[in-house]
Amino acid sequence: MSTLPQQKQSGRVAALPELARVQRESLQERVYQEVSRNLMHGVFEAGQVLRMQSLADQLAVSVMPVREALARLVSENALEVMQSRSVRVPLISEEALEDLKSARCLIEGELVRIAAQRLTKESLHELKQLTEECEAAFAALDESCAAETSLLNYRFHFGIYEAAGSRVLLPVVKSLWLQSGPYVRTAATIYGKNPNLTAIHHHWALIEALEARDPERAVSALHEDITQSFNLIRNQILEGGLET
Numbered sequence: 001m002s003t004l005p006q007q008k009q010s011g012r013v014a015a016l017p018e019l020a021r022v023q024r025e026s027l028q029e030r031v032y033q034e035v036s037r038n039l040m041h042g043v044f045e046a047g048q049v050l051r052m053q054s055l056a057d058q059l060a061v062s063v064m065p066v067r068e069a070l071a072r073l074v075s076e077n078a079l080e081v082m083q084s085r086s087v088r089v090p091l092i093s094e095e096a097l098e099d100l101k102s103a104r105c106l107i108e109g110e111l112v113r114i115a116a117q118r119l120t121k122e123s124l125h126e127l128k129q130l131t132e133e134c135e136a137a138f139a140a141l142d143e144s145c146a147a148e149t150s151l152l153n154y155r156f157h158f159g160i161y162e163a164a165g166s167r168v169l170l171p172v173v174k175s176l177w178l179q180s181g182p183y184v185r186t187a188a189t190i191y192g193k194n195p196n197l198t199a200i201h202h203h204w205a206l207i208e209a210l211e212a213r214d215p216e217r218a219v220s221a222l223h224e225d226i227t228q229s230f231n232l233i234r235n236q237i238l239e240g241g242l243e244t
Contacts, residue, residue: 027061027065028064028065028068028069030065031055031059031061031065031066031068031069032068032069032072032073034059035050035055035069035070035073036073036078036174036178039073039078039079039089039178039181040154040174040177040178040181041147041150041151041154041181042147042150042151042154042181042182042184042185042188043147043150043181043185044089044181044182044185045089045182045185045186046089046090046091046092046182046183046185046186047088047089047090047091048088048089049082049086049087049088050070050079050086050087050088050089051086052066052067052070052087055070070087073178074087076175076178076179077090077178077179078175078178078179078181089181089182090179090182092182092183092186092233092237094234094237096179097183097230097233097234097237098230100176100179100180100183100230101226101227101230103176104173104176104180104226105222105223105226105227107169107172107173107176108157108161108173108176108222108226109219109222109223110169111160111161111164111166111169111170111173112160112161112164112206112210112215112218112219112222113215113216113218113219114164114165114166115160115161115163115164115210115218116209116210116213116214116215116218117213117215118163118164118165119160119163119210120163123159123163124207124210124211126159127156127159127160127203127207127210128207130152130155130156130159131156131200131203131204131207133152134149134152134153134156134200134203135200137149137152138191138198138200147185147188149188149191150181150184150185150188153184153188153199154177154184156203158173160206160210161173183229183230183233184229186233186236187199187229187230187232187233190232190233190236191232197232199225199228199229202221202222202224202225202228203225205217205221205224206218206221206222206225208221209221
C-alpha cells in the first residue's frame with residue numbers, strides 16, 4: 001500500500017516538467033526558424049535593429065522565446081549585440097565580404113560537385129522555372145523586387161544543395177547564408193537599380209552544366225555567380241555607396 005501513492009506521485013512529477021520543456025523548446029525553435037528564414041531570404045537589411053518586443057508582437061509570442069532565438073543567432077554570427085544591448089543585423093564590411101565569399105565558394109562548390117550526379121530531370125525543370133521567375137522579377141525594374149529575387153535565389157541554390165544529400169555540408173551552408181543574407185539583399189538591390197546588370201546568366205550556365213553532368217563546369221558557373229554579386233557590393237563600398 002505504501003508504494004502505490006509513491007508511484008502515482010512519481011508519474012505526475014516526471015510527466016509535467018518533460019511536457020513543459022518540450023513545449024517551450026518547440027516555441028523557441030519556431031521563432032528561431034522564422035527569424036532565420038527571413039535573414040537568409042534577405043528580408044532584413046544590414047544594420048537593421050531587431051527589437052524583441054516588436055518581433056514578439058509580430059509573431060504573437062512572449063518575449064522569452066524571441067530573446068532565446070536572438071541569442072542563438074548572435075552565437076552563430078548572424079546577428080550582433082550593440083553597446084546599447086540591442087541586437088542588429090551586422091553592417092556590411094569588406095573583410096566579412098571576402099571571408100564569406102571564400103567560404104561560400106568552397107562549401108557550395110563541393111555541394112554542386114556532388115549534386116551534378118544526383119539531380120533528377122524533375123529537379124532540373126524546377127531550377128529552370130525558378131530562374132525564369134527570377135528573370136521576370138528583375139525585368140519589372142522595380143527596386144521592391146529585391147526581396148522577391150532574394151527568395152527565388154535562395155530556392156534555386158538550395159534546390160541544388162539539398163539534392164547533394166550531405167548532412168554535414170548543408171548545415172554549414174545554411175550557417176553561411178544566415179550571415180550573408182544582408183549581402184544577398186544588397187546585391188539584389190544593386191541589380192534592381194541597374195537594369196543592364198544581371199546574375200541570371202550564371203544560373204542558366206549552372207543549369208546547363210548540371211544537365212550535362214559536368215561538375216567542374218558547374219562549380220565554375222557557381223563561383224562566377226557568387227563572385228559577381230560580392231564584387232558588386234565591394235565596388236559599392238569602395239565608391240562610398242554603402243555604410244560599413
